[in-house]
Ligand SMILES: Nc1nc2c(ncn2[C@@H]2O[C@H](COP(=O)(O)OP(=O)(O)OP(=O)(O)O)[C@@H](O)[C@H]2O)c(=O)[nH]1
Ligand SMILES: [K+]
């Protein structure tokens with residue numbers, strides 16, 4: 488009889504995929520038995536406020552506040568009078584929901600109280616809950632941490648949830664939702680399974696050597712699996728950090744000669760008076776940065792000093808800062824006065840920034856550049872007139888708003904190239920942590936290839952698999968978890 492691949496894989500796996508096997512509560516030290524409660528909807532006066540509990544005393548808490556009523560049917564809303572268990576004083580008429588564990592968000596017994604959103608109602612109900620023995624207020628992110636501990640979410644899903652809560656633009660929301668849906672985690676799982684199989688082949692060879700019982704070419708099969716995985720990991724790492732940019736915002740830097748209308752454009756795009764606008768050249772000196780939603784993408788928009796030489800020390804420092812910021816840009820918006828293209832400052836800017844631009848940043852990566860000819864309202868009807876070698880550009884008037892729609896459309900295309908389109912393609916790596924572990928996995932695979940004996944090769948595969956496990960949160964250290972859960976608010 489020959490050993491089939493299934494048998495081999497089963498031998499090496501010794502149980503289910505470590506990534507799919509999620510954290511147990513014991514592993515996370517949550518055995519305190521405390522039941523937590525918090526306001527889970529936003530603070531302040533509102534129509535409805537949602538208060539949640541999680542933990543073994545949830546049912547007791549619900550009974551205490553709705554006495555003498557029984558628990559409502561699981562996962563079904565009921566209208567109940569809530570009263571303070573100490574004084575019996577009515578607090579509110581509320582919708583209550585009972586989620587017995589493990590079929591709840593955290594995996595524990597949970598209760599949701601949908602109360603009227605007045606501050607006095609909310610604080611009255613929170614105080615009443617606090618008076619129930621075994622209940623204490625939740626810490627930031629504690630509900631999600633319990634969900635993670637009970638295997639309801641893996642770490643990449645937790646990160647997706649944090650990003651979803653913080654998402655400010657459409658593109659960020661899409662990316663976060665995909666991660667919350669577990670796409671990145673699933674990908675890691677598939678990769679880990681590939682490694683498990685490759686490891687099975689290597690270990691079988693170690694155990695049985697040239698034995699007749701062993702299927703032919705087991706080592707070659709392991710090699711080819713590892714090669715395919717290397718290609719996949721490499722492709723993911725070469726994503727130009729699009730997922731990270733989408734999470735934290737692309738750096739868009741507005742530059743141009745003095746008085747081209749850079750500050751006017753920044754104010755127009757951010758819809759607020761970020762920068763001072765004046766007819767005096769050299770108005771902007773410092774770099775002024777503002778986060779904006781640009782056509783659905785998050786961006787950090789920087790206004791900078793007009794580029795020119797031969798000025799006083801203060802403005803010269805502004806120009807130095809502007810050039811420094813330009814180096815860090817993902818996208819450069821180069822602004823020129825359309826009615827002043829022949830001036831020395833315009834020509835100089837075209838020759839030094841625009842024409843060699845779209846070029847290299849100091850990091851060696853390619854920068855994108857968008858040329859905008861502003862003040863189109865000052866042009867004669869026939870356009871800017873002859874201007875040799877003008878690269879592709881857009882016409883705009885910050886004064887009248889003409890050309891703004893076209894500019895936003897182009898910005899959307901450019902930012903989609905910088906940040907990636909979160910709706911299509913493979914899930915993007917959204918954090919430095921993800922890159923670190925994928926790179927670690929890739930490095931381990933290169934040790935596998937260079938290993939002089941099979942025991943070392945097998946160990947390299949185990950290291951590689953461990954990196955994928957860390958990415959999905961298996962065996963993650965407390966410090967990493969603390970950093971991730973710190974992003975959450977109380978009640979989530
Ligand atoms: N006619 C016209 N004037 C404009 C337009 N955009 C800006 N301006 C005017 O141009 C002058 C300079 O505008 P700013 O936005 O301060 O220009 P800037 O490039 O930031 O200038 P510095 O910071 O000094 O480099 C101001 O008087 C604006 O009102 C436009 O589209 N049409
Ligand atoms: K100005």
Ligand SMILES: [Mg+2]
Nearest residue numbers: 749750770771
């Ligand atoms: Mg300015």
